[in-house]
């Protein structure tokens with residue numbers, strides 16, 4: 041009865057709000073309410089090192105929780121433009137105050153990481169996706185664990201440690217950072233080492249050099265008996281995959297890549313039309329619209345000079361160059377970026393929803 | 395910037411061109427408007443009415459230089475878009491939504507005279523903001539750069555009879571590409587009014603001083619009919635292909651659905667919710683829609699029809715370069731002068747010239763570039779048309795009245811041409827729809 045009434049009221053509200061939705065009005069007052077698009081509000085920011093900070097976020101009521109080790113994609117407006125990036129969750133799962141936390145580390149020229157670490161302010165609304173990822177511990181927790189992390193790669197592991205009991209598994213953590221002052225969570229890691237939760241070995245690569253996996257036999261003689269989780273720079277992850285494969289232990293290795301694909305803009309390249317499963321080679325001076333039409337594809341278009349937005353399609357990943365300004369637009373996997381095909385040429389490769 | 399070798403001009407996907415024909419026609423051609431250079435050395439014959447070609451005094455080099463200068467202005471502003479601009483449009487949207495919901499709430503009590511007045515005024519303002527500064531500009535893609543899927547040209551819909559997609563086709567794709575090109579830009583009089591000496595005269599135009607007022611009052615439906623190309627499609631129904639008929643029917647169906655929803659909201663549901671204030675609320679909503687219609691019509695006619703604004707011959711745009719396209723936009727548009735409030739209420743279409751040069755530039759930036767555009771035009775001996783809204787609208791109405799009659803013909807007064815045409819109808823020869831093609835003064 042009340043459910044029917046509520047539904048009726050909602051229908052009436054929708055009919056009066058048309059062409060927008062009642063949600064668009066409710067968003068003005070209650071952006072975090074149940075049923076709204078998933079958002080979060082930054083409630084606190086704690087500095088960790090000179091270039092890393094923990095961002096505490098109160099997610100909307102639709103937040104479904106996370107498994108330690110998973111990450112969340114967040115969409116934040118930087119200088120007016122919405123940018124989506126993935127960050128590992130570093131907080132306690134199911135925290136009593138309902139908050140979650142991520143710990144970005146600013147990288148040189150990094151748009152989002154620098155904004156989050158240096159400019160973001162509590163009170164800011166961000167867009168969120170539900171947590172995902174399979175860089176997680178199985179249940180029951182394995183008896184013997186090896187974590188190898190480098191730089192900001194400590195974040196998903198910190199997420200796991202905070203959610204593990206203070207004693208139980210036999211855990212070795214090999215962490216690398218350039219210098220002592222660059223170690224994120226240094227004090228807390230040392231405390232967990234002291235309390236016996238982990239056996240921590242920190243390496244300062246500026247003075248000690250990079251970790252060589254050939255040394256594992258000496259550093260952690262029983263590493264072959266351990267389930268391993270590795271997160272850090274691409275070089276470390278590639279080396280780990282080779283090393284575990286060479287020892288026939290691929291099943292015992294779990295890696296998390298912060299840069300799953302590297303999109304390097306180039307001149308011209310391959311245009312992949314996802315709908316028609318067609319791949320077209322185009323040069324860097326031909327608009328995508330023309331290249332696709334030359335290949336016999338029906339494309340929507342209007343002015344063909346960049347002013348009408350009648351040719352907009354969604355780019356799922358890749359890079360394109362604006363022929364008027366030379367400006368490059370890139371999309372990482374998971375992104376859905378609308379682009380104009382009449383004034384953009386492929387720059388490397390691009391996957392389009394056509 | 396040369397993007398590709400010079401290729402011949404192309405036309406966009408018009409509804410009467412089938413996709414297959416379109417693709418065939420497009421093959422191996424690139425839009426010349428993507429390039430500043432390579433325009434053919436042009437001759438500038440006077441137009442049919444005998445008036446000179448408006449860009450006749452400029453050389454190709456001068457036009458290229460103008461193009462480069464405008465490209466630079468565009469690049470500068472586009473590169474500086476940022477948080478300030480994003481905050482602006484979000485604020486306007488918040489104010490609009492607050493005003494709309496507040497006014498509708500006040501109208502629930504519109505049996506009270508003061509509630510009626512306040513609610514109606516508020517709702518009129520809200521509807522104007524929604525259509526002009528928000529809807530028109532979002533649908534132009536001016537805010538697409540923010541990558542906010544809610545404030546995006548592909549997802550927005552507006553409080554109008556015309557569905558966003560159909561309007562985007564006739565407005566963004568056709569009007570903005572072919573601005574003021576006789577026979578190509580249907581915005582020149584909306585297929586209803588004769589607003590230029592170089593447009594052919596029909597008996598139908600005799601009534602245009604009245605058509606114009608009716609069109610203004612019901613402007614949103616006028617635009618809807620116009621987006622459907624209602625008149626042309628119905629007149630030529632028998633000549634349309636099955637595919638074209640199907641497209642028309644689908645568009646009509648979509649539009650009627652939208653009109654039904656719009657009418658339901660303003661003329662049934664909101665009044666019903668008002669209970670005892672049913673009739674006053676209905677009247678308030680009708681008034682707000684009418685105020686919005688008349689205002690948006692007034693602003694829009696001031697954009698292209700006042701004195702001193704030029705039109706262009708159909709074949710004058712063959713192979714046109716971007717510089718020539720820019721020129722046509724500047725000469726084919728006119729501004730409205732006024733306060734900051736006026737600019738916002740016109741959706742910054744008071745900066746029609748700037749808007750036509752850069753239709754995808756955020757509207758809050760037009761005022762900042764307008765002194766530079768004005769200086770550029772004056773330096774090149776081009777007339778920057780502008781004036782207060784009432785003056786411009788009066789000029790348009792005067793022109794609508796004047797052009798209700800045909801042009802003078804050699805040895806005949808305007809009235810005697812009309813009598814001749816009327817006579818033909820009475821005798822059953824010809825018929826009211828005969829077009830009076832313009833005598834070329836050059837032949838005379």
Ligand SMILES: Cc1cc2nc3c(=O)[nH]c(=O)nc-3n(C[C@H](O)[C@H](O)[C@H](O)COP(=O)(O)OP(=O)(O)OC[C@H]3O[C@@H](n4cnc5c(N)ncnc54)[C@H](O)[C@@H]3O)c2cc1C
Nearest residue numbers: 111125126127128143144145149150151152153192195298
């Ligand atoms: C599953 C997952 C979890 C992640 N968790 C974290 C986390 O917990 N903490 C954290 O700080 N980051 C994390 N990242 C990385 C994060 O998503 C961003 O890639 C990173 O913050 C850089 O974004 P940016 O906008 O600052 O840089 P951009 O402006 O996108 O890039 C600037 C420059 O840096 C290069 N670059 C981009 N990403 C990286 C990268 N990851 N490493 C090195 N160079 C890069 C670009 O090619 C470019 O040249 C995670 C990524 C993934 C996929």
Ligand code: FES
Nearest residue numbers: 342343344349382
């Ligand atoms: S076709 Fe008009 S913007 Fe691309």
